[in-house]
Amino acid sequence: MTSNAPSPLTGPLTAFEAQALTLDDPRPHPPEDALTQLGHCVMTELLDLIADTALEDFQATLAEALIGAFHSAAQRIEREADRARDSLREMLRDLGGPDASAFGISETEDANLQEATVKAHAADIAVLAVETIRNAASQTYTVATGEVWTPWRGGVRASRTSAAMIEARAAIRAAKARRDQGLPPGAQVVAFRAAPRANTAMDNGRVLDALNWALETWPSMVLATTGAEGPEKHAIKWAKGRGLTVVLAKPEFDRFGRSAVFRCNDELLDLEPVCVLTLDHSLDVAREPEPKAFGPAKNLAQKALASGVRALEVRLRG
Template identity: 55%
Template sequence: MSLLLTPDLTTFDGVCAAAHDGRDHPEREALEQLGEALMTETLDVIVDTALEDFQTTIAEGLIGAFQSIALRLQRECDRAADEVKRLTRDFDGSEIADVELQDATRKAHAAEAAVQAVELIRDRASDTYTLVTGEIWSPWRGSVRRTASTAAQIDAREALRAKRARAQAAVEPGAQVVAFRGSPKADTQVDAGRIFDALNWALGKWPQMKLATTSLNGAERLAMQWARQKGVDHIAAKPDFDQFRTAAPFRANDDMLALEPVVVLTLANSLDAGRAGELKPFGPALNLGQKAVELGVRHVAISGRRAG
C-alpha cells in the first residue's frame, strides 16, 4: 500500500494504474487544462463588470470549492485505507479474504486517484488566479498537501496539534520554521526586494525551512509568493477574529512562536523612502519581534541592508 500511503512519491498516472479500473482516467494535462479554463473564463466574465469588485471572493470561492471536494474525497480515501489495514491485519490466507483485500485495495487506490485529480484542477486554477491577478489563494481552514507540482500550505493549528501528538507527519512543522510578519503597507518593489533577500538568506541557512505567516496582505503576501516560487511549504497562522476579536493578530503571533521557529523575521514598516515616513510601524510585527526576543528566539528586523 505504499502507493496509497506516500502520495508525494507517486505520479498521478501511477495511482490511476493501481486503481485497476476498466475505464480510463482523465489525462493529467486535461485536468490541468480544465482548472485553467474554469478560472480564466470566470475572470474574463467578471472583469469590467459590476462584479469586478467581488472578483477575489468569487475566484477564491471557486478554488475553495475544489479544496472542499478534495478534503471530502480524502476522507473517503482514509476510510478505504483503514479498511485495507483491517483486512491485512485479519488476513487468514483464505481465497475469500484475498478477494476482499484486493477489492478494498482497488477502492483505496481509486479514491486516491480521485483526490489527486481534483487537486490537479484546484492547483492549476490557483496558479492561473495568481498569474492573472497577482493574488495568492490560501485556504481559510485546513491544509493543502504537497503534490508533484506545488508546495504544501499548512494550517498552523493543524501543525501545532501534530507537533504535540507527533502523529500527523503530513503537517508536522519540523525543526526549521521561519516565522515572518510584515506590514500590509510594505508592498513596494523596494520592500519586495528586501523581503526576498531576507528569505533567500534564511533558505540558505535552513534548507529545509517552512515559512510561517498570517497570510496578511502586503509584505506577507509577497513572502508567500516567494515561498510558492521556491517550493517552500507555507504554514498559515491565520488570526481567528471570531474567537479573539481585536486580540486575534497577537494570538496568531503566539501560534507562530509555538512552532518553535529557528528565526523570526519582521518588517514593521515600508522600506520605500517615499512611504516610510507617512506610515506608522505595524504593531503585530513589532509584537512578534518583541516576544521572540523575550523567548530567546533569534529575531531579524528586515532593513535596508542584507541579513547576516
C-alpha cells in the first residue's frame, strides 16, 4: 500500500525544516521543496486549464484570487499564533511575570503554559509553510504571464523567494516611531507613479533605466508606489527581482471615491522619499501622438516640488 505521507527529511535542512523539527509533534512537516512544488503546480494547473478557453479573459482575476487565498490563510493562522501569544502573556502576568516558574506553579498551570507555547510555535511554522506555497504560486504566475501579484490588504514578509511588501500606512507609522526614538530612518524611499497607458517597450525601457539609476544613487533604496497597472506593476517586478522592499500606497476607493488616486500621493510623501520619479504619459508617439498628462502622477510631482522633495520625470534619452 502506497503512503501519501511526506518523505522523511534528508540532507541539509532549510531554515523552515529546522524550525519544524523543534516541534514536539510525531507527525512530520512536508519538506520545503515539496511545498514550493505544490505552489508551482497549482498555479501551472490553473493557467494551463484556462488557456485558450473563454475563461482566459479572466486569467489575472482567477490567478490572483488563488494566490490571495494562500495569503489570507497565512494571515488567519498568524492571528491564531498572536492569540496564543496573548494568552501566554496573560498567564505569565497572572503567575508573576516571565520568571513564573520560580513561584512554584501547579502542574495544571505548567501544562497550560506549555500548551500555549507549543500552539504559538506550531502556528508560526504553519505560516511559513503557507507563505512558501504562496510565494511559489506568485513566482510561477509572474514567470508565466509577466504580471506581478500584490496583496490587497496586509503585507508580505521578505523571504528567499519574495521581496518584502508593506502597506504605506504601516511604513509611515514605523518611520514616525523611529523618529520619536531618535533612530535613523535607514531606508531611502524612492516614490514612483506612472500613467497606466505608458506600458510600451519604449516606456518600460526608460522606467528600468530610471529605477537602475535610483538604485545606484541610493543603495538602500525602497520602492514606494500605488501598485497600479502598467509601469508601476513593472517597477514592482523589477524591485522583487532585486530583493528590494516595496511599500504599497493603494488607493482607498471605498473611503475616498475618485479622490483616492490623489490621496495616496500624500501617503507616498509622508514616507519622506529622497526622490520622486514620475511618468505622466507614454513616451511612445505611436501610443500617444498627442500626450495627455496622467493627473495623479503629475499631482505627485507637483506636491513633491512644493514640499522640497527632488522630483524627476522619466523622459526619452537626450
